[in-house]
């Protein structure tokens with residue numbers, strides 16, 4: 001396989017240290033931005049030095065790797081900072097289903113970033129400043145059902161639980177979509193600002209119209225070190241502090257949620273172990289409390305055995321049982337059969353990679369695909385043998401609230 005780029009001249013890439021740029025998101029000049037932000041740190045980008053639609057199919061990650069090798073290989077880099085995320089960087093989104101179109105890699109023309117209080121700017125080619133276009137609100141938002149109504153979705157949840165009880169599989173994650181229409185075109189920068197403010201513990205992202213604030217870190221690679229935050233097992237926030245506490249305690253004690261979480265941990269351990277010389281997974285999950293839901297969470301760390309890039313690790317891990325199920329192949333078949341929709345980028349890997357193979361990729365949850373005045377929102381949850389369809393629906397509604405808040409504001 002060869003990815004002909006048609007680039008004849010080296011891409012001139014320049015990274016320099018800059019003073020405190022303030023809120024990174026406020027610097028985005030355009031309505032089609034790239035972003036990966038948590039607690040005010042991360043990367044934002046704009047413009048396109050290179051862009052590609054990754055062809056669907058089982059070889060898509062290998063194809064993407066080859067494209068990146070070509071693009072980064074054509075870069076003439078002057079990097080005064082030399083840390084993960086400097087030099088040329090590509091943002092990417094991969095569809096959940098390998099057979100779906102819509103996976104995209106983009107190398108922005110400008111990337112502004114901050115880590116540990118240190119900021120830098122990378123530019124590729126002509127550095128003329130982009131004109132800042134003012135941010136407008138999208139106006140009133142109306143919602144319609146996506147592929148299934150809420151009662152129809154409850155029916156497929158019940159069917160999936162029955163198939164699990166019948167022994168066909170152990171766990172499957174089912175999702176649904178909601179279609180939102182705004183009065184005016186949706187400015188992604190407004191969504192990002194709202195998400196980053198309300199969900200600072202999550203990764204607020206934007207790549208090729210896929211926008212969200214995900215709590216789930218699929219993989220971060222910094223040299224040989226890797227980290228992952230595995231989430232599975234959820235309860236909505238309580239209506240009072242004591243209700244909230246007892247919901248959290250019930251989640252930690254729930255056999256169904258602990259089993260659901262164990263499936264997710266086992267899938268991550270299974271895929272990471274062969275790649276790692278050391279791998280630590282905690283014995284017990286802890287609670288991650290977000291403004292809309294509480295999750296069972298496990299922080300996984302490890303050391304890569306060889307020079308696998310972050311995208312190689314993404315390729316090995318996706319789809320984890322946190323968004324697919326157990327066993328993976330059966331779960332994917334059940335998802336295709338029951339959901340009646342294309343998940344597009346939802347629940348797929350989203351993030352960035354640099355020329356050294358370092359980067360951060362999340363699972364694109366609490367997200368929507370934005371196009372003009374329209375947004376397609378997604379949410380789902382893990383289904384186990386004892387899952388109650390009404391509770392699963394309530395969990396999905398709580399997860400939809402992230403993007404509804406981004407669209408509607410406070």
Ligand SMILES: C=C(O[C@@H]1C=C(C(=O)O)C=C[C@H]1O)C(=O)O
Nearest residue numbers: 232233234322365379380381382
């Ligand atoms: C599927 C989603 O979230 C995933 C499913 C979870 C669960 O079922 O408990 C928890 C976190 C995520 O791994 C979603 O947000 O749409």
